[in-house]
Amino acid sequence: MLSPTRFLLAGIVLLQACGDLNSSWENDGGGYIKYQIGDSKTYTLELGEDDVELPNTRRHYFFFQTRIEKSDRKDAFAAMVYDPSLGDNPVVEGYSWARIEGSPKGIVYGDESVIRFDQKDDSTWTADLDLYVQDCRSGICSDSLPRIHVTGRFRYWIPADER
Numbered sequence: 001m002l003s004p005t006r007f008l009l010a011g012i013v014l015l016q017a018c019g020d021l022n023s024s025w026e027n028d029g030g031g032y033i034k035y036q037i038g039d040s041k042t043y044t045l046e047l048g049e050d051d052v053e054l055p056n057t058r059r060h061y062f063f064f065q066t067r068i069e070k071s072d073r074k075d076a077f078a079a080m081v082y083d084p085s086l087g088d089n090p091v092v093e094g095y096s097w098a099r100i101e102g103s104p105k106g107i108v109y110g111d112e113s114v115i116r117f118d119q120k121d122d123s124t125w126t127a128d129l130d131l132y133v134q135d136c137r138s139g140i141c142s143d144s145l146p147r148i149h150v151t152g153r154f155r156y157w158i159p160a161d162e163r
Helices: 004-028
Strands: 030-037 043-048 061-065 076-082 087-090 097-099 114-120 124-133 148-157
Touching: 030 124, 076 124, 097 124
Parallel strands: none
Antiparallel strands: 030 043, 030 148, 061 076, 076 097, 087 114, 114 124, 124 148
16 A cells, blocks of 8 residues: 555656646647548547648748658658648648558549648647548559548647747
């Protein structure tokens, strides 16, 4: 049995750890993408501060790129939107790609794929993802195969020093 002092110390350590966990994204920036491939189960990829580029006075695009080493399935995504606004935004095909299960990079088709922003302000950006991706899972990218449909939710907290 824990003594009252040890119990109190354990509680303080636990609260401090939770406080650091919750404030990390808020202070340092970051977020996640929750996504499905076709009608599969939902997967989550975390985004760090350096994984997202937001528009500012020097650039007029939104860009994110996940890291394949953060995915148990070896999935990774990159998508760009030029001059993002609330609502539907087509992706820029030349800068948007996906790797599904460690495959080579497949094109995210700009003619069908959209990022639908519903929030973009000084602290948080959120959007629905509706992406159609070239199938490269066989190791060879082929336009003759049906496109892979990736849907999901993007959420990103802006670092406190950039607000």
